[in-house]
Amino acid sequence: MDDAQNVNLPTIAMLGAGSMGRAILSGLLAPHVHAAGIRVTNRSEARAAELSGTPGVTTYATEKKPDANRLAVDGAQLVIVAVKPAMVRDLLAEIVDSLAPGTIVVSVAAGVTTATMESLLPDTISVVRAMPNTPAVVGKAVTGISAGSHTEEDDLALVRTLFETVGEVVEVPESQLDALSTISGSGPAYVFLLIEALTQAAVEKGFTPEQAATLVNGTFLGASELLVSSDEDPAELRRRVTSPNGTTERAIAVLADADLPALFTRATDAALARARELAAG
Ligand SMILES: NC(=O)C1=CN([C@@H]2O[C@H](COP(=O)(O)OP(=O)(O)OC[C@H]3O[C@@H](n4cnc5c(N)ncnc54)[C@H](O)[C@@H]3O)[C@@H](O)[C@H]2O)C=CC1
Numbered sequence: 001m002d003d004a005q006n007v008n009l010p011t012i013a014m015l016g017a018g019s020m021g022r023a024i025l026s027g028l029l030a031p032h033v034h035a036a037g038i039r040v041t042n043r044s045e046a047r048a049a050e051l052s053g054t055p056g057v058t059t060y061a062t063e064k065k066p067d068a069n070r071l072a073v074d075g076a077q078l079v080i081v082a083v084k085p086a087m088v089r090d091l092l093a094e095i096v097d098s099l100a101p102g103t104i105v106v107s108v109a110a111g112v113t114t115a116t117m118e119s120l121l122p123d124t125i126s127v128v129r130a131m132p133n134t135p136a137v138v139g140k141a142v143t144g145i146s147a148g149s150h151t152e153e154d155d156l157a158l159v160r161t162l163f164e165t166v167g168e169v170v171e172v173p174e175s176q177l178d179a180l181s182t183i184s185g186s187g188p189a190y191v192f193l194l195i196e197a198l199t200q201a202a203v204e205k206g207f208t209p210e211q212a213a214t215l216v217n218g219t220f221l222g223a224s225e226l227l228v229s230s231d232e233d234p235a236e237l238r239r240r241v242t243s244p245n246g247t248t249e250r251a252i253a254v255l256a257d258a259d260l261p262a263l264f265t266r267a268t269d270a271a272l273a274r275a276r277e278l279a280a281g
């Protein structure tokens, strides 16, 4: 990122500094990113204290300062809502009177629709939904963004710039955002689950946990880099590993028995159903 172009952002309030809030914050703190100000709130004082030494960041803990969220959004042009979906409605009700007209409120909460959020805010507020993922911590997120009904092109462009500080951005209609979440929002968890399973198989074959981690992590990283740098699709790259009548062919036959595509369809359908439950509140 040394040769990255400078990015200028307005004053940002990040409400919630859990896994996702801090992952996004890591992009905002990159040397080429210049936010006019960054305010971060969190419920616990301990988490806020972890961030309090960070240059350019003002932190507030709601358990110490009950008006922390209102203080943080006062004068901020971009408000990022990164609390649990069940808390979004209460949080918006808490801050609504402190938001200046023209503020962009971008929520990363799974399921909660722009219509729900807009119903709690004046029409002068632009509501955007975003669905990032945790590789944001290493600048490799994939983030879906969707405009609300009061969102101008410039608002969405600013949200795109914000999330480009942590990786790639894909704009989709909001009707597809929950589906996107089941793929890329949750996706890192599926990948880690596969890594855990292959690591366990390696340890069962007598490798030390350290050796197993080297073999498995290196294989996932190498395969991912091969895929993104290659013109071939993953099926062709898989065929190139699978020598006719060789060892891989036997392993793939066992995995094919498990019908992974059907399993991933069921898994992502279950995630989608949960997003709809979260939307209902
Ligand atoms: N973890 C992930 O991979 C992803 C999470 N998301 C969304 O991000 C949101 C946050 O998820 P996580 O970071 O995983 O949860 P988390 O539980 O790690 O973080 C939530 C944070 O919000 C803070 N908080 C709670 N009430 C607050 C309040 N009233 N004011 C300020 N801060 C408050 C909590 O102290 C906590 O640190 C969720 O809505 C989730 O759907 C979206 C994409 C990916």
Ligand SMILES: O=C(O)[C@@H]1CCC=N1
Pocket: 110, 181, 185, 186
């Ligand atoms: O599990 C969740 O609800 C959030 C949304 C996508 C990833 N984590």
